[in-house]
Amino acid sequence: xxxxxxxxxxxNIFPLKEAVEKEKPLDLFIxxxxxxxxLNKILDFIKCPYHVIAGNNDFFSKLPRQDIFSxxxxxxxxTHGHMYGVYSSFDRxxxxxLQNGFNIVxxxxxHVPHIENVGGVWLINPGSISQPRTFDRKYTYIIMEINDSGxxxxxxxxx
Numbered sequence: 747x748x749x750x751x752x753x754x755x756x757x758n759i760f761p762l763k764e765a766v767e768k769e770k771p772l773d774l775f776i777x778x779x780x781x782x783x784x785l786n787k788i789l790d791f792i793k794c795p796y797h798v799i800a801g802n803n804d805f806f807s808k809l810p811r812q813d814i815f816s817x818x819x820x821x822x823x824x825t826h827g828h829m830y831g832v833y834s835s836f837d838r839x840x841x842x843x844l845q846n847g848f849n850i851v852x853x854x855x856x857h858v859p860h861i862e863n864v865g866g867v868w869l870i871n872p873g874s875i876s877q878p879r880t881f882d883r884k885y886t887y888i889i890m891e892i893n894d895s896g897x898x899x900x901x902x903x904x905x
Contacts, residue, residue: 747818749774749890753826753854754874756803757782761875761885761905763791769889769903774817778854778872779826780804801826801854818892820849827853827871836860836869843867859886861900870900 750772755762766772772794779801781788789796800809813824823843830838832855839851850868858880859873873879873886880886884904892898 747773747892749776749817749892751776751778751852751870751872751888751890752875753778753872754780754801754857755782755876756780756874758876759783759788762788762887764905765875765885765887765903766791768905776824776852778824778852780854781807781809785809797822797824799824799826802828814848817850817890818898819896820892820898821847822850822852823848824852827855832856832871836862836864839869840864840867859888859902861888861902868898868900873902875905 750769752762775792775794775796777798779799780803785798797813797815798809799813800807800811815822832853843851852870854871857874857878860871862869872888875885875887878885886902886904889901889903
């Protein structure tokens with residue numbers, strides 16, 4: 747299974763479209779919020795199942811603020827991150843995952859990519875596909891893969 751994880755497009759969907767074209771075929775698309783456009787604008791080029799949530803800047807969006815779902819044998823919490831204080835610490839995300847049995851927490855908000863396994867919980871932030879806050883200012887996203895044995899891997903990618 748091949749999954750593209752993106753966040754924080756803030757209305758600039760062109761780099762996202764480029765990443766989708768570069769990485770297809772995809773089995774699943776995940777967006778961690780601050781889409782900045784109506785969902786139907788990206789569904790024109792996302793040709794697979796998806797999970798998309800609203801972020802703190804998606805003021806009038808009817809998208810959910812969080813989503814809980816399974817990918818293979820893994821339980822996922824998808825949140826933008828702003829309600830968990832991710833600028834100062836990932837502790838609230840981590841303890842929420844522990845208390846609720848999530849294997850993976852995917853979030854955005856910081857515009858800085860992060861891939862870390864803490865005590866069996868994956869904390870995954872793809873950074874920003876259009877407004878990076880990293881030193882090199884490269885647009886980032888993550889490709890998550892689950893192999894036939896159910897093992898997962900995460901690869902940080904940039905445009």
